[in-house]
Structures are given as C-alpha cells and as structure tokens.
Amino acid sequence: MANLIDGKAVSAKVKAQVRAEAEELKAKGISIGLAVVIVGDNPASRVYVNNKKKACAEVGFESFEYALPEETTEAELLELVEKLNNDSRVNGILVQLPLPRQINETAVINAIRPEKDVDAFHPENVGHIMIGDYSFLPCTPAGVMELIADTGVDVCGKNSVVIGRSNIVGKPMAMLLLHKNGTVTITHSKTKNLKEICAEADILVAAVGKAKFVTPDMVKEGAVVIDVGMNRNEEGKLCGDVDFEACKDKAGYITPVPGGVGPMTIAMLMKNTLTAAKQQNGAV
Numbered sequence: 001m002a003n004l005i006d007g008k009a010v011s012a013k014v015k016a017q018v019r020a021e022a023e024e025l026k027a028k029g030i031s032i033g034l035a036v037v038i039v040g041d042n043p044a045s046r047v048y049v050n051n052k053k054k055a056c057a058e059v060g061f062e063s064f065e066y067a068l069p070e071e072t073t074e075a076e077l078l079e080l081v082e083k084l085n086n087d088s089r090v091n092g093i094l095v096q097l098p099l100p101r102q103i104n105e106t107a108v109i110n111a112i113r114p115e116k117d118v119d120a121f122h123p124e125n126v127g128h129i130m131i132g133d134y135s136f137l138p139c140t141p142a143g144v145m146e147l148i149a150d151t152g153v154d155v156c157g158k159n160s161v162v163i164g165r166s167n168i169v170g171k172p173m174a175m176l177l178l179h180k181n182g183t184v185t186i187t188h189s190k191t192k193n194l195k196e197i198c199a200e201a202d203i204l205v206a207a208v209g210k211a212k213f214v215t216p217d218m219v220k221e222g223a224v225v226i227d228v229g230m231n232r233n234e235e236g237k238l239c240g241d242v243d244f245e246a247c248k249d250k251a252g253y254i255t256p257v258p259g260g261v262g263p264m265t266i267a268m269l270m271k272n273t274l275t276a277a278k279q280q281n282g283a284v
C-alpha cells in the first residue's frame with residue numbers, strides 16, 4: 001500500500017495558520033469577510049458552498065451567503081457582484097460555478113474586482129499566475145502543491161503529468177508545477193498515447209471528471225498520484241478519477257477521495273481571503 005496523503009491533516013495546518021493571522025488582524029480592528037454566491041440548486045454546489053461557509057467560521061471570518069434562484073438573469077447577478085465589489089465588509093467574492101445556462105460565466109468572472117477575486121479566475125490574476133508573480137493562489141492547484149510538498153518529493157526536474165486542461169485546475173496546475181521546475185506535460189481527451197505518457201509520470205495529477213479513469217497501467221511504480229476528481233459512482237458514492245483500490249499498491253503516495261484534494265481547495269481559499277483582507281487594509 002502506498003503512503004496515503006492526508007488532505008484533512010494538511011488542510012488543518014493551513015487553516016490553523018490562517019486563523020492565527022486572522023486573530024492578529026482582529027486585534028488591530030480588522031475583520032475579514034467572504035461573500036459566497038450560489039445560483040440555482042445544483043446539489044454538488046450546495047455542498048461546496050456549505051463547506052466554504054463552515055471553513056470561514058473555523059478560521060474566524062464572516063461569511064455572507066447569497067443564494068439566488070435558478071432563473072436569475074446575468075444582469076441581476078452582475079448587479080450583485082457590483083454591490084459586493086463596493087461593500088467594504090466583503091474582502092473576497094466567490095461565485096460558485098457552474099452557473100445556469102442563461103448566465104455567461106466569463107462576464108461574471110470579469111466583473112469581480114481582481115483584488116477581491118479569491119478564486120483567482122479573473123484574467124488579470126490568471127496573468128499573474130502565468131508570470132509567476134502572484135498573491136492569489138489558484139485554490140485547487142495550490143492545494144495540490146501543498147500535498148506534494150507534504151510527501152517530501154521534490155518536483156524539480158521530475159516528469160509531472162496533468163490529465164485535464166480546464167481553466168480552474170489543469171492549466172494553472174501545470175503552471176505551478178513548472179514554477180517548481182517540473183518537466184510538465186498537459187494531457188487531455190485528444191492526447192495520443194495517454195496511457196504511455198502517464199506511465200512515465202513521477203507526479204501524476206488527475207483532473208478529468210471521470211470515475212476510475214486512471215488505471216494501474218497508467219501509474220509508474222512509486223509515483224505521487226493526486227486525484228482531483230469528484231465523481232459519483234453507480235451507488236451515488238463520492239469517488240475520484242483514479243481507481244484507488246487498483247492503483248494504491250503501485251503508487252508511492254496517493255490521495256484518497258474524499259479527504260485528499262477537496263479540503264485543501266477550501267483551505268487555500270481561506271488563505272486567499274486572508275491575503276485579500278491584508279492587501280485591502282494595507283497590512284502587507
């Protein structure tokens with residue numbers, strides 16, 4: 001059995017640091033607030049939003065929830081974003097994705113003031129990440145980097161393969177690995193010889209969105225295997241992109257689902273909200 005990477009333990013460490021800093025700011029009269037916006041009633045989004053609010057309470061932030069109906073128009077959502085942009089109690093704004101069909105996600109992301117964009121989805125923040133000069137971390141990829149660091153495996157020079165090229169995970173993930181001098185390959189649904197490429201990876205990050213996509217023949221002996229997937233299997237049970245049971249004896253380190261990447265994403269969101277509050281109050 002590979003070493004299990006404990007996302008809950010690593011995320012607890014990150015949140016404890018955030019909480020300590022938030023308390024220091026509070027002593028100076030600075031409180032921290034995160035606005036969480038959810039449109040419609042996607043059950044997965046509801047779970048994520050509840051977890052984000054719970055994390056805010058744990059680290060001593062205020063959270064402001066805006067639950068809007070499924071039929072909300074783009075103009076209505078943009079109006080709310082503008083209100084939150086101008087609300088001094090709100091240091092960070094998170095609009096949970098995906099949004100209903102009638103709303104253009106890009107327009108909404110672009111409307112969030114970059115200083116409050118704690119998801120780091122705004123093109124200005126994405127540009128900073130690309131250059132390597134950034135204060136807002138892309139939450140899920142940054143959480144993955146923390147988990148890799150926790151294994152003690154050095155990314156420098158190693159083959160790092162990312163499966164998936166989304167704006168939220170795959171692309172920024174590749175950038176963070178590259179900033180650590182990894183030799184990075186981004187693969188996706190059109191990639192030829194995907195299995196062979198993955199089997200060469202010292203570090204394999206799966207962000208595909210398909211249950212049991214990663215099979216043992218795609219895993220190099222002793223590799224670090226990070227599973228970003230959040231899928232439901234036939235019985236409705238949460239499972240990742242990696243066939244955990246089949247791969248766990250071949251990998252050197254592996255994340256479980258749940259309890260791997262998921263808690264890290266939220267911990268990094270708390271870290272970004274702290275950063276936003278510090279920047280907005282001239283405390284950095």
Ligand code: GUN
Pocket residue numbers: 094095096097098119139140168265
């Ligand atoms: N939907 C799935 N992951 C995320 C995330 O990290 N942020 C937001 N806003 N929506 C998401």
